[in-house]
Structures are given as structure tokens and as C-alpha cells.
Amino acid sequence: MDRLAKCPANYVPLTPLTFIKRASMVYSNRTSVICDGVRFNWRQTYDRCCRLAYSLRSLNIVKNDVVSVLAPNVPALYEMHFAVPMAGAVLNAMNTRLDAKNIATILIHSEAKIFFVDYEYVPIASEALRLLVARLERTSNSTEYAMPLVIVIDDINKPTGVRLGKLEYEQLIRHGNPRYPGEDLEDEWDAIALNYTSGTTSDPKGVVYSHRGAFLSTMSLIQGWEMGTEPVYLWSLPMFHCNGWTFTWGVAARGGTNVCIRNTTAGNMYKSISNHKVTHMCCAPVVFNILLEAKPHERREITTTVNILTGGAPPPSALLEKMEDLGFHIMHAYGLTEATGPALVCEWQSKWNHLPRDQQARLKARQGVSILTLADVDVKNKDTMESVPHDGTTMGEIVLRGSSIMKGYLKDENETAKAFQKGWFFTGDVGVIHPDGYLEIKDRSKDVIISGGENISSVELESVLFKHPAVLEAAVVAMPHPRWGESPCAFVVLKNTVSTSESKIMAYCQKHMPKFMVPKKVEFVKELPKTGTGKVLKVELRKLAKTLRISENTNNKRSEKEVDQTRYHQDEDHHQEKVMAMSRL
Amino acid sequence: MDRLAKCPANYVPLTPLTFIKRASMVYSNRTSVICDGVRFNWRQTYDRCCRLAYSLRSLNIVKNDVVSVLAPNVPALYEMHFAVPMAGAVLNAMNTRLDAKNIATILIHSEAKIFFVDYEYVPIASEALRLLVARLERTSNSTEYAMPLVIVIDDINKPTGVRLGKLEYEQLIRHGNPRYPGEDLEDEWDAIALNYTSGTTSDPKGVVYSHRGAFLSTMSLIQGWEMGTEPVYLWSLPMFHCNGWTFTWGVAARGGTNVCIRNTTAGNMYKSISNHKVTHMCCAPVVFNILLEAKPHERREITTTVNILTGGAPPPSALLEKMEDLGFHIMHAYGLTEATGPALVCEWQSKWNHLPRDQQARLKARQGVSILTLADVDVKNKDTMESVPHDGTTMGEIVLRGSSIMKGYLKDENETAKAFQKGWFFTGDVGVIHPDGYLEIKDRSKDVIISGGENISSVELESVLFKHPAVLEAAVVAMPHPRWGESPCAFVVLKNTVSTSESKIMAYCQKHMPKFMVPKKVEFVKELPKTGTGKVLKVELRKLAKTLRISENTNNKRSEKEVDQTRYHQDEDHHQEKVMAMSRL
Incomplete structure (x- = not known):
């Protein structure tokens, strides 16, 4: 048994890059991306990714280099989810709500080689770059980090001409080679993405994902959410949130359509849902309020079921009921940046259909069961490492184990060691396990x-x-x-x-x-x-x-x-x- | 990026064994297995697997030992899909239609340490063992292989008392330790199953699956077939066929119910569908005829959609139409033992819903698009290794690449080397690619x-x-x-x-x-x-x-x-x- 060796035919590193190449082959004519007046099909999106990857290599990007982006949910940010790792590099999608100081901090910490900036964010990016220059001047050791190459992403629908530096995104696309196949991935443990997180208390930490983890998490979430064929996915969740909870890659895996919107306003969301017959979207429960409180002229009737995956906070029952009345079908998930997005989903059970609605909402507000690529989820007494009984009342810390957990925190051995203890990843969340095996979070351990x-x-x-x-x-x-x-x-x-x-x-x-x-x-x-x-x-x-x-x-x-x-x-x-x-x- | 090391929290070998442990936690009270009057829930099934794995270790089974089974679709065979690898061993589920000579050949070739035999198969197994003894006597080199330990699987509903050797399956369950966690899996490349295949021309070849391949293939097929929550899966496909096209593991992953039947008769199938509200089943198109030609007293009305995954031969359009009229919803898949079951599925496109039914059937009879864990599928000119154009007419050999392809053929370096060439697995099937990216098989290359x-x-x-x-x-x-x-x-x-x-x-x-x-x-x-x-x-x-x-x-x-x-x-x-x-x- 042991003499049968791995070979290129039977052992291929796991990577979400598989999904886009496959999409270009088997879903070539299906719409991949819609952003206002712009539409691409999967062949075109793949073509653009190949070109961009080629251009990144031409700009001296090599393996493990960080490429940072500050952009809302525009096609460019979507394409970079494939093109940057195709070039062997690591994508750092920044939170667009960061201030200039934090942007500068992340650019320095990640040693970003290229910094893509959406035209709307040129003012804050300029400020960040000024702070960066000042800091680099203060630290005499200038060999450590050079300024990143700045490239603007102009509006793809109506170019504005706004620039910061000489290059614009579409130039890279134009000058790229559509037949560039991307760098060979040698090891699925190689980094694909870097997402900064701080929680609400501590310093920013750079969470590094592997190709393997991203692939597995994507597979699990398509499956856990039961995202069927031909999904039309509305980007109400920022792509910079754990790479859109992996659905940046997942929509390609399903050959679905990405509906990109710049701002998560009620008008934009209802219009997209109605015009493009959206089937899936992710968002925090706070977005429910935006949808529920829409003004009459912003509203559209929901004629087909829109599946929402929500997380970030347990959705209050009252909100759940109101949303479902409108035609949304909600699934609750729980995760963390460190777990490559959702790690648990509240899988619905048909026997619950007969329960009163408030009870249904209560069940739905639980965090649920582990996704398939997690090897183990448990709730443990942190001192004794004993598992809590499945009684729905004994609290313990939620711990995870599996190949979709992050590689670790970039350049932070201490925090990495603190997160990984005794063979587990410690979430810092406190929860219980109910007799039916469903997990419910009671609090952040510090709360x-x-x-x-x-x-x-x-x-x-x-x-x-x-x-x-x-x-x-x-x-x-x-x-x-x-x-x-x-x-x-x-x-x-x-x-x-x-x-x-x-x-x-x-x-x-x-x-x-x-x-x-x-x-x-x-x-x-x-x-x-x-x-x-x-x-x-x-x-x-x-x-x-x-x-x-x-x-x-x-x-x-x-x-x-x-x-x-x-x-x-x-x-x-x-x-x-x-x-x-x-x-x- | 490279300094972030693998640790037990973030790098866990991929294995379908994850699914049963998870099922025992999160689907503990749901029905796992039904076989006539016997019913288990997932906690019980896991408990039985732990016990059996423990007993196998007590019987000196160690890593990489082969455990052979000759049994129809009974709970024991299902449980062995988990218990045998939990003990570190390799499951060899034999085709129940083999003759004594072939059974003996496989026992010798695989060096099976234990041979489980369903009570109905005791006569043919005895004959195989007699042939085995004779062959072992002829080959003087007796150190090479000792007779396997024979264990009978009696009828779980109505024990018959039929024995071959001293041990019976339920004894192993009884004397096992339900708290045995199974051996630690060190490497996901380790073997989990051994399935003999001969195609229609050559000698039996032992196809070896890795834990990694089995895990990935299972994930892909749940997703490709869109098997939702709470499936009720009818075992119309023998579990010995590529481990039931991976659904032995897949049903555990979904926390579904396995409906086991000893014989694939029309009566058994209709009764199960009606009594247990079957949602999913796999079978070759030949089973369609059994269902269509059922006698009136065997028939039951199909009140809910029964999803069928079919493969082995392209389903003739006329049969497809008749089956769908009865309430079956059919998806066509293509695969090989070497690809751990289905490698392509004919993913349905909503725009086809408007086509005439014969055209729909023709589209459905195509083999379709690659499952997500295959890195690549292509149709190539075997001499030039050039890909055929997507024109639906140019024929070439179908080649596959990916981590769900077998490790290789056991003790057969020549055949393994022939199967894996130029970075691809050669299927020996000839096909075309249509302009929409869907693949269609035209023939076996030798046909x-x-x-x-x-x-x-x-x-x-x-x-x-x-x-x-x-x-x-x-x-x-x-x-x-x-x-x-x-x-x-x-x-x-x-x-x-x-x-x-x-x-x-x-x-x-x-x-x-x-x-x-x-x-x-x-x-x-x-x-x-x-x-x-x-x-x-x-x-x-x-x-x-x-x-x-x-x-x-x-x-x-x-x-x-x-x-x-x-x-x-x-x-x-x-x-x-x-x-x-x-x-x-």
C-alpha cells in the first residue's frame, strides 16, 4: 500500500484556483460578473485574471509577495481573488472602513509590494501613504520596506480619470497575456490570502490562509449552505470580510453570477435582487435593518426566494421573522477570520417546520453544527480541557480543529502560539452544546x-x-x-x-x-x-x-x-x- | 508566510472518518441505518464502528492490513466502511457476483487478513477457501500468505445460525470498546480502500484509494448531486461499487438515513421508497428496467421526488423519460473505479427546462462537467497530447488529473505506470467536448x-x-x-x-x-x-x-x-x- 507514490495525476495541490479554470471551461458562456452596465462571462473573467496575473509578474511580483487592495465590491477586487494567487502572491483585501493610520500600519506590517486603490478611496489612501512615508523616514532602517507601487482602480462603468501614481487597473488587464496559465502551485500549504483582524480590543493581526484551507472552506460552505446550480450571488457582504466568507471563490466553483454593488444601500440591494433575480447573499444581521427600513421607492417585491447566510451576531428572532415575511430565507452561521469564515452553520431540520415561529427563530439563532472540513468542534473547560456535557447549559470555550483554520498570524509568534494550544484553536467565544448537538454561543469569553x-x-x-x-x-x-x-x-x-x-x-x-x-x-x-x-x-x-x-x-x-x-x-x-x-x- | 508551521489545530489529515464522528455528535438521534426491522441512530452506528474497530485491533489487525468482505448491502458492510479504516486497515468490499476462483484470487492478491462473509455467501466462500488452500499448498512458499481469519455476518434481523469458522460479526461488536477512538491517521495519503476491477477484458486489478481521495470525492459528490439535508438514501447500488460511489461515507457526512436492502428487486425498492420516503438512490440504467417492469403488486406510487444518480452506461432517452414520468429525477454521472467513483456529473441547466423532452434526455445522457475535486478533465489526442476543440465532434481520449484519482494498482507497477502517463490518468474512454463545455463519451478506446x-x-x-x-x-x-x-x-x-x-x-x-x-x-x-x-x-x-x-x-x-x-x-x-x-x- 505504501509503495504507491504520489504523481502529478493523482496528487494535485488543493486550491480555489481550480474553480476559475474549471468555470472558464464548463461555464464559459454563463454570466460571471455584473456591475451596473458591465457584464462578463466566465471565459472573460478567467481571461482577465490570466492577464492581470501576468502583469503582476511583469511588475516583479513573486511568490509570497503581498498585494494589498482598498476597494469596495467591484469586479477588480473579485478578479484579484484569483489573479493575485495565480501570480504566486498573497491577496490582502483591506477593510474599506479603516482610517489612514491603520492602512499605513497594515501596509508596513504586510510589506505590501503593490497597493491597489479604488478611485473613491484615493483621498484616504493618499493620507495613508503620507503617514507611511513619514514613518519610513523615522525608521532609519530603510532596507526593510520600500514604498508599495500604487495602482488606481478607476470606475469600470464610467471612468473618472482619478489617479494616484501612473498606473490604472485596466492597463494591467490590457497589457497582460490571456494565455498565461499562472504559476505552478508547489504546495497547498502556501499562502493565498492575508486578512487583518483586530477584534474589538487588540492590535491588528494578519491572518494568513493557505490554498488548502481556502479550498476546503469554500467546498464546505457551498455544501453547508446548499448553494445549488446557477446561483446569482449579491455582494452585500464586503469581499474583504474573510474573502467574502469564501464565496469569492465559491461562486466560481458553482459557475454562478456575482452581482457587484459599490454600496450596501437598500435601493442597491432591492434593485439588484429584482433585476438579476438574486438567489443568494451574505450579510450581518445589521443589514436586515437596512432592508426592513427601506423607503417605499427603494423597495421591490421579492418574487423568488433569496437565501441569506448571516453571521457576526446572533440574529434577533423578531428580525428573522420580519425578513422571512418579505421572502428571504435565512441561515445562520458562525465563524471567525481565523477559521476562514463560517465554521458552523445552523442546519435546518424539517421537524422544526411544525414549531411556532418564535421557537423556529430561536432555533435558527443558534450557531449550529460544524462544516464538513472542520475535523472537530468542541466546547471545553479551558482549564481541564474536558468537554462540556450536551445539556445546553454548561458553558465552555469553543475550540476548533481542522485544515480550514488559518496558518497563523503573520510575524506574530506569540499570538499564534496563544491561539493554538493543546492541539486546538481557541476561539475566545463561550458557548454551550444542546442535547441535539447544536452549539450556541453565549458570549465572547471576555464578555x-x-x-x-x-x-x-x-x-x-x-x-x-x-x-x-x-x-x-x-x-x-x-x-x-x-x-x-x-x-x-x-x-x-x-x-x-x-x-x-x-x-x-x-x-x-x-x-x-x-x-x-x-x-x-x-x-x-x-x-x-x-x-x-x-x-x-x-x-x-x-x-x-x-x-x-x-x-x-x-x-x-x-x-x-x-x-x-x-x-x-x-x-x-x-x-x-x-x-x-x-x-x- | 513560510514560517507559519502546520500544527494539530490547523492541519488535520483529510479522511471520511471525520464524517461519522461528526454525525455521532450533531446528528446523534437521527436514524442512520434501516434494514428491515433493524434501526440505528448515528450515535449507535458510531458506537458500533468504534467497537468493531477495537475488535479488529484485538484480532491483530494493524495498519495497511486488508480486511475483505463478501456481503450484500447490509448494515455490517456499511459499518465496515468506517470501522476498518478506524483500525488503520484497508477495506476490500468484494463484488458479490464473483465466482469462487476470483474470490480466491483476490484473497491471495490482497493478502487479506480477515474475510467477512455474509451468511448467504457461505457456500461460495467455502468453495473459494478450498481453492485457496489448494493454491497455497501448491505454492511451497507458505510464508507469503496465511489463510485469512473467516468471520460470518449472520442476518441481523433473523439470525440463522449459519457459520463458517467460529466467529460471528455481532460478537465483535459486543466485545468491542465503544470508547475506542480509532487509530490516529498520520497521513491522508494512507490507504482506506481496495476495490478490484477488471473492466471487461483484463485480469483483476486492485485499485487503492487514499483517505484524502475518498474524503475529497465524497465532498464533491454531495455537492455535485446537491444532496441536501436529511437525505434518505436507498442502497440500490452495491456498496462494493467504488464504495457505493462514495455515498457510504457521504450519507454520514449529511447525517442521512441509509436504507439497506439485500436484493435490488422491484418490490424491495418500491416498498423502501414508499415506507421510508426515499429521497436519493444510485444505480446503473439497467435498474431502470427493473423499476419500469415491476409487476402491479410490487409497485407503489412515488409521492415525493426520488433523485437518482445513474452511471455505468449512458441512459437511453426513452428510459429517462419513462422514469421521470414515474416521479424519479435523474442525474447522469460518469466515472471509474480508478477515479473513486463519479468524476463527471451532467449538471442540469435551467434553460434546458424549455426544450422538448427528447432533447432534454439527449442533453442529460451526456457525461457532463467535472466534479469540484478534480483538478482537470480534458479530452486529448493521445499521440500529440493536444486538447480537442470544443466542437462536439472531434474525438480524443478522456484524461483526468486530481487528488480523487486512485493511488494506483496494488502490486502492479506496470499497470499503474500505464494508467498514469504525462501527468494524467488515462481513462481508456473516447469522448468529445461540446461547445458548452459538457463532455460526452463516444466509446471505450478499444471499442x-x-x-x-x-x-x-x-x-x-x-x-x-x-x-x-x-x-x-x-x-x-x-x-x-x-x-x-x-x-x-x-x-x-x-x-x-x-x-x-x-x-x-x-x-x-x-x-x-x-x-x-x-x-x-x-x-x-x-x-x-x-x-x-x-x-x-x-x-x-x-x-x-x-x-x-x-x-x-x-x-x-x-x-x-x-x-x-x-x-x-x-x-x-x-x-x-x-x-x-x-x-x-
Whole structure:
């Protein structure tokens, strides 16, 4: 058995690049990319990728070089998902909500050789490059990193002429060789992408994906979401989020159509859905609100089922129901940048069809079951490394193992070693396993509130608050408590039309949760501090909570009007600086 | 990038064993296996696999040992697909239609350490063991191979007490350890299965699969067939056929239900479909006839869509239409044992829904597009290695490349080297690529008829004959021709109710194909010589054709009654000896 050797016919490195070559052969005439008036088929998209890859080589890009891009969901960014690795290089798709300082930091850290900039982002990119020059001047050691070559991506529909440096993306396409087959991939462990993440607290970390991991994760997600033939995929999720949760590659694997939109506005989304008969889209639950709150002139009727894969935060049941009423079919996924996107999907069971809708929504809000390319998912006591019982209540840290987990953090041995311990990747998320084997996240491990020795899941508490008719948004963090050590403090954004009071909310909580979980303080705010991707910045709320006084069960009548908005707004600038690519999906 | 090392958290060998462990966690209470009165859920099936794997180790099975099984589609054979590799061993599921001599040959060639025998197969297994003893005695070198340990698999529903040796399957389950986690898989390139194939001409060859190949092929086929959640899979395809075209592992991956039947009778199939609401089944087109010709008392109404994946031979359009009328939804696949089952699937395109049904059937009969884990499929001129144009007419040999191709042939360096040439696996099948990128097989390369320098596809000619209202079955082979070198000779089985003549068939052919393709001889036979798996033994027909006289356009009035059945029947015993596991699906 052991004497049968690997050969080029039976051992080919796994890579998502297979998908585009195959698409050019078997789906050649099908529409690959639509962006306003521009349309390509798969033969053309492959042709453009070959040309771009060839041009990158001509620009001295070699294996393991980083190519950074700052662009919204335009065809160029899609093409780079194939062309950059075809040239042997590593794609770094940047979060477009980064500030100039963070962009500069990432360019230096990744040692990007080329920096593609969408024309709309030329101002912030220029600022970032100025900061970069200044920093390079400060650090005398100039051999370490040279300035990247800057290439603008002009509007593909209506070229604007905006430039930063001499080159424009379409020049690279024009001068490329459509018959360039790409570099041979020697090892599927080679890097394909670099995605920066910071979560909400720490410094940016560069998550490196291998070709193998990207291939496997893509395969799993097509399968886990049951994306059938001829999908029409709307790019409502930024491609810079874990490479569009792998669907940049996945749509090519299915020979589907990518509908690119520059901005995730209600108008753009409804128009695309209606014009192109969109079948699939991914987004964070925050996008549900955009769709639900669309103005009448922006709306279109949804005539066919639109499948949504959502993640980043558990979707509140009320939102789920409203979305499904509109004709959207929602699947919930859980993942992290480090897991190459979704690692769990909440696979629907037909027996749940007969349950009341609120119960269905509750089941759907769970994170679910592991995708097929993960070797193992478990919830463990971090100290003893014992698995929690499948009882739906015992909490532990969610740990993952498998070939779709990142290679590690670029140039960060410490953080890499911290993430990989005892044979597992530690997610930093706290969850339970239900008797049916479905996993549910209770909190980020750092967001768990420990009150008098009891673990309180802030997520669980928030989900109760969400059901209160006056509550639009809610976030719960720990605040210091003289008796219990910590106690929950709820920050609540109220709906415009409904009024309530702190004591009413507290009374409501007392009715719907164990006493020890009831917030000892409810603070009304106009909005919650969030990252650019819509994640609540709990680190900011915790700072705020430290400055508040415990209310307990006082009959505090302070209404939402009395909320101290000033304090919150003072902190806002500071938040903005911390806004980075999210770590959770 | 290169400094980020593999570790147990981010690099786990790919293996289908992941699927059963996962199923036991996330689908624990769902029904895994049904066999008449016996039912297991996934926790139980995993428990039984762990026990069996433990018992195999107790019986001194170690890494790379071969465990052979001769059994129909019973739960034991299903469980062995996981338990045997969990013990580090290699599963050899034997074709139950083999004769004693072939069984003995395989036991010796594979050096099987354990030989599991279903109670129904005890007589033939005993005979095989007698032959084995005799052969071992003849070859003095007794150190090379010792007799395998024989273990009977009794009927799980109604134990019969039939034994061959001391052990019975359920004893191994009982005495096993349900907490045995299985051996650590060190390398995904390690062997998982050994499937013997002979095609229709040559000696048996032992095709070895790796864990990696089995995993990837399983992933691709779930995806290519779009097998959704909670499938109910009917085992109409023998599990010994490329491990059930990988669905032994695939059903576990989907947490589906395996409906096991001992015999593929119309009654068994209809009953299972109706009782268990079967959603998926695989079979050769020959099974369509069984379903279509069911007696009224065997039939059940098909109330939900039953998806069929078919392969082995292109399904005739007429059969396809009739099957779809009954409520079956058919997808056509093409593969080989060497490709770990299906390598191409005929992915349906929605625009074809508007075509006339015969045209739909014609499109569906094509072999289609590559599965996602194949790196490359092409049709090439074997001499120049140039790809054929996508014109639907230029023929070439179908070649494959990818990680789901076999490791090679066990102990057969010559055949392995012949199969893997110039970086490709040569299928020995001749095909074309259509302008839409879909591949269609025209023939086995050895079945192509070369007449006056023209290549004639026997398959193409057969498909024309099939459309003749009097024709039930047809097979075309080359016969020697004094002028053209070779010319086509058609063997035809007529329907009982219709009569025709050789000249009428020839006249029909002249109307429906180019003149050079028209058979120079039409021979009526009562049945076609076939392998145990329903493949026409063309090698036998070629022998027969050599003895026939060319008719050309003579007005030969000999009716089907005059067919020389004797000659055919004389050869039958000889055929039976050659019947082996098929090479094509």
C-alpha cells in the first residue's frame, strides 16, 4: 500500500484556483460578473485574471509577495481573488472602513509590494501613504520596506480619470497575456490570502490562509449552505470580510453570477435582487435593518426566494421573522477570520417546520453544527480541557480543529502560539452544546459577566432585552459591584415611537430571567458605539459602565430623554480610531 | 508566510472518518441505518464502528492490513466502511457476483487478513477457501500468505445460525470498546480502500484509494448531486461499487438515513421508497428496467421526488423519460473505479427546462462537467497530447488529473505506470467536448471501430439502434472487413412484441446515420453477454463477430427466430468466468 507514490495525476495541490479554470471551461458562456452596465462571462473573467496575473509578474511580483487592495465590491477586487494567487502572491483585501493610520500600519506590517486603490478611496489612501512615508523616514532602517507601487482602480462603468501614481487597473488587464496559465502551485500549504483582524480590543493581526484551507472552506460552505446550480450571488457582504466568507471563490466553483454593488444601500440591494433575480447573499444581521427600513421607492417585491447566510451576531428572532415575511430565507452561521469564515452553520431540520415561529427563530439563532472540513468542534473547560456535557447549559470555550483554520498570524509568534494550544484553536467565544448537538454561543469569553460566582452571558441577557417592545438595540457589559464583584449593566437604544423607563425595563427583566441576571443598571443611549462593521464595541461600554452608578431596583424614573448623550459623544472619536476589521464574522 | 508551521489545530489529515464522528455528535438521534426491522441512530452506528474497530485491533489487525468482505448491502458492510479504516486497515468490499476462483484470487492478491462473509455467501466462500488452500499448498512458499481469519455476518434481523469458522460479526461488536477512538491517521495519503476491477477484458486489478481521495470525492459528490439535508438514501447500488460511489461515507457526512436492502428487486425498492420516503438512490440504467417492469403488486406510487444518480452506461432517452414520468429525477454521472467513483456529473441547466423532452434526455445522457475535486478533465489526442476543440465532434481520449484519482494498482507497477502517463490518468474512454463545455463519451478506446480510416463510435451507433421501436437492447462491435479493415456489427435483442428483420434495421440505419457508420451485419440474439454488473461484454461479442458473415445491404430476411442462440449459449459459461467487478461505474 505504501509503495504507491504520489504523481502529478493523482496528487494535485488543493486550491480555489481550480474553480476559475474549471468555470472558464464548463461555464464559459454563463454570466460571471455584473456591475451596473458591465457584464462578463466566465471565459472573460478567467481571461482577465490570466492577464492581470501576468502583469503582476511583469511588475516583479513573486511568490509570497503581498498585494494589498482598498476597494469596495467591484469586479477588480473579485478578479484579484484569483489573479493575485495565480501570480504566486498573497491577496490582502483591506477593510474599506479603516482610517489612514491603520492602512499605513497594515501596509508596513504586510510589506505590501503593490497597493491597489479604488478611485473613491484615493483621498484616504493618499493620507495613508503620507503617514507611511513619514514613518519610513523615522525608521532609519530603510532596507526593510520600500514604498508599495500604487495602482488606481478607476470606475469600470464610467471612468473618472482619478489617479494616484501612473498606473490604472485596466492597463494591467490590457497589457497582460490571456494565455498565461499562472504559476505552478508547489504546495497547498502556501499562502493565498492575508486578512487583518483586530477584534474589538487588540492590535491588528494578519491572518494568513493557505490554498488548502481556502479550498476546503469554500467546498464546505457551498455544501453547508446548499448553494445549488446557477446561483446569482449579491455582494452585500464586503469581499474583504474573510474573502467574502469564501464565496469569492465559491461562486466560481458553482459557475454562478456575482452581482457587484459599490454600496450596501437598500435601493442597491432591492434593485439588484429584482433585476438579476438574486438567489443568494451574505450579510450581518445589521443589514436586515437596512432592508426592513427601506423607503417605499427603494423597495421591490421579492418574487423568488433569496437565501441569506448571516453571521457576526446572533440574529434577533423578531428580525428573522420580519425578513422571512418579505421572502428571504435565512441561515445562520458562525465563524471567525481565523477559521476562514463560517465554521458552523445552523442546519435546518424539517421537524422544526411544525414549531411556532418564535421557537423556529430561536432555533435558527443558534450557531449550529460544524462544516464538513472542520475535523472537530468542541466546547471545553479551558482549564481541564474536558468537554462540556450536551445539556445546553454548561458553558465552555469553543475550540476548533481542522485544515480550514488559518496558518497563523503573520510575524506574530506569540499570538499564534496563544491561539493554538493543546492541539486546538481557541476561539475566545463561550458557548454551550444542546442535547441535539447544536452549539450556541453565549458570549465572547471576555464578555462573560461573573456576578457572585455565577456566569452571566451578556448575549443571553441582550436577547431578552431585544424582545421588549420599546427596545431597538441593547448591549450588556459588566460593571463593578461592591457586593457581587461584577454585575450586568445594560445599554439600551429605544425605538423612536415608544417610551419607557429604567425601572420598567428592570421590572420586565425580573419577569423574564433569574434574579441574579437582572441588570443592576439600565442606561439609555442614542446609539451604541460600533466598529465599522457594525459590531458593538463592548470595550467602550465597559469603560462607560465604570463611571455609572448602580440603580438596582430603585424606582428611577429617568426617561430616555435624560440619557447623558454628551459623555458618549465625547468618546466617539476615540472609538473611531479603534474601529478595525472585525475578528468575528 | 513560510514560517507559519502546520500544527494539530490547523492541519488535520483529510479522511471520511471525520464524517461519522461528526454525525455521532450533531446528528446523534437521527436514524442512520434501516434494514428491515433493524434501526440505528448515528450515535449507535458510531458506537458500533468504534467497537468493531477495537475488535479488529484485538484480532491483530494493524495498519495497511486488508480486511475483505463478501456481503450484500447490509448494515455490517456499511459499518465496515468506517470501522476498518478506524483500525488503520484497508477495506476490500468484494463484488458479490464473483465466482469462487476470483474470490480466491483476490484473497491471495490482497493478502487479506480477515474475510467477512455474509451468511448467504457461505457456500461460495467455502468453495473459494478450498481453492485457496489448494493454491497455497501448491505454492511451497507458505510464508507469503496465511489463510485469512473467516468471520460470518449472520442476518441481523433473523439470525440463522449459519457459520463458517467460529466467529460471528455481532460478537465483535459486543466485545468491542465503544470508547475506542480509532487509530490516529498520520497521513491522508494512507490507504482506506481496495476495490478490484477488471473492466471487461483484463485480469483483476486492485485499485487503492487514499483517505484524502475518498474524503475529497465524497465532498464533491454531495455537492455535485446537491444532496441536501436529511437525505434518505436507498442502497440500490452495491456498496462494493467504488464504495457505493462514495455515498457510504457521504450519507454520514449529511447525517442521512441509509436504507439497506439485500436484493435490488422491484418490490424491495418500491416498498423502501414508499415506507421510508426515499429521497436519493444510485444505480446503473439497467435498474431502470427493473423499476419500469415491476409487476402491479410490487409497485407503489412515488409521492415525493426520488433523485437518482445513474452511471455505468449512458441512459437511453426513452428510459429517462419513462422514469421521470414515474416521479424519479435523474442525474447522469460518469466515472471509474480508478477515479473513486463519479468524476463527471451532467449538471442540469435551467434553460434546458424549455426544450422538448427528447432533447432534454439527449442533453442529460451526456457525461457532463467535472466534479469540484478534480483538478482537470480534458479530452486529448493521445499521440500529440493536444486538447480537442470544443466542437462536439472531434474525438480524443478522456484524461483526468486530481487528488480523487486512485493511488494506483496494488502490486502492479506496470499497470499503474500505464494508467498514469504525462501527468494524467488515462481513462481508456473516447469522448468529445461540446461547445458548452459538457463532455460526452463516444466509446471505450478499444471499442472504437476504425472503418476505412474513419472512427466510428459504437456507443453512437447503439444509441441510434435504441431508438428503433423493435429494439430492446443493442451492442455494436468491430468485425473484420476485407475492404474497410473493420466494419460495425450490431447485436440486437428485440422486444417480444415486435418483429423486424436485418434488412429493415439496416434500412433504418441508413436513414439515420452516415453511410460509413451503417452496420455491415445485424445479428439478433436472445440476450447480450454481460458482466455481473450489467455491462455488455464486448470482448465476447467481438469473438462472435469474427465468426459471422458480412451481410451489407443484402435483403436478408432472417427473422429474430432464426438467430443462432446455440452459439451464444455455448459461450455463456466462459463469460461467467470472466465476469468481474466492473471498471467503469
